Amino acid sequence: MADNRLTFPESSSPFVSRLIVVADKTRLIQTIRQRYPGVQISAVPTFLSGIAELANGPVHAILAYVDPEFPSLERAVRGLRQAAGNDVPLVLVCEPHCEPAVRKALQAGASDYLINPPTSQELDALLSLRASTQYPAPQPPAPNEVEMSALARVLESMSDTPHRVLSLLAELLMAALPARAVQIVVDGATGKSGENFVEPVVRETIRREDQAIGEVMLGPCKTGGYSGADIDKLRYYVNLFAHIVQVAKSHHAWQQMAMTDELSQLPNRRYAMQFLEKILVRAAQERFRVTVCLFDIDDFKPYNDEFGHDTGDEIIRAVGQLFLRHCRVEDVVARYGGDEFVVVFWDSESPRVAGSEHPNQAIDVMQRFQKALQEFEFGCLGTRAKGTLTISGGLASYPWDATTASDLIKRADEALLEAKRLGKNRIHIVGGVQAAPVPTRVHPD
Secondary structure, X not given: OOOOOEOOOOOOOOOOEEEEEEOOOOOHHXXXXXXXXXXXXXXXXXXXXXXXHHHHOOOOEEEEEOOOOOOOHHHHHHHHHHHHOOOOOEEEEEOHHHHHHHHHHHHHOOOEEEEOOOOHHHHHHHHOOOOOOOOOOOOXXXXXXXXXXXXXXXXXXXXXXXXXXXXXHHHHHXXXXXXXXXXXXXXXXXXXXXXXXXXXXXXXXXEEOOEEEEEEEEOOEOOOOOOHHHHHHHHHHHHHHHHHHHHHHHHHHHHHHHOEOOOOOOEOHHHHHHHHHHHHHHHHHHOOOEEEEEEEEOOOHHHHHHHOHHHHHHHHHHHHHHHHOOOOOOOEEEEEEOOEEEEEEEOOOOOOOOOOOOOHHHHHHHHHHHHHHHHOEOHHHHHHOEOOOOEEEEEEEEOOOOOXXXXXXXXXXXXXXXXXXXXXXXXXXXXXXXXXXXXXXXXXX
16 A cells, blocks of 8 residues: 655654545645645545544544545545544535535534635634644654564454454564563454463553553563563554454444445345355355346336335335244355345255255245245234235355356346246246245235
């Protein structure tokens, strides 16, 4: 990743404050550089990259330019505020016509806003800076190449599980200090590196806004005892870890949002495809079967037309949650788009041989769901609350019907279309096999 930080002339103080400037599409950076020559600027293109930039050291303030076309501003501001903490000013810069939207973002955690272009006096007041002011700050210990490599691995893994991130942080401390072992505990998650130890030789609390959020524990020292320089370096990294842990949480939350369907709260199409690609790789290695089912709600459009889109949304939410109650824990259920859902069935059974029967377990799950759908009461449908909705689905299995995620989905979709052609309310399997349709109730018009 390219380093966008701007460096300043040698005549400036070696002790500088640091500003993060997000999505600057104006001459804001040039204005700040001219006004405050002793300030270091980290320029990043997005709010998410602004969160990641917080891990690179203390920040005096954050300035974020708000594009008129920017979606989900309040959510982005909230994420940046959570990562930065309450002590760091977060100032938005906007064009005059964006002022109403930016005012709402103040409730999400922005400290204040400026109308572009801001005056020097406005910048002084909001950033608590003065022209050419120099702020002394302790110089961090110089990291060696091994530490830099370890830190790079941490930053590349910010979206991983808490255990993985903490384990990489422990490896970073092992590279930075002469410790035989390191253990880090944050919010109940633990990361370790090195030998096992019973009692730590050194403990250091990880704090965020004066609140203890975790602890770093060092085992015995390789050189017999930790020096004052070792403890200084430990405390520097512990302070940095507080930011990294917060950023990792934010990354995980943003990743969850990116992989979750907002309406149904199920995994979305992106997640389903990534999971399917990974499970097929594992299936090839461990020789187990994978079956994909695409299903949708029969004649869904008339429900939207007759009852309205709010009712249609409620039906999609209810169908998704009902299916979750009838599938197996290991299977993945996702909203594929519109009223269409995708299910990835997988297990550890030995693969079928050519010409063997289709996956009965997946059919059993789908038939249970069809029956449950007939008994479920959709209160939003009034007199048609029970026994009205039906689904049609298509199943395709790896490796007999396809060997890639995209081809498996394509074959399942072909089977779904065949189920529709045969009269709907049925599950069709690639190869021509189909489950009998579930009897439906007859409702008066």
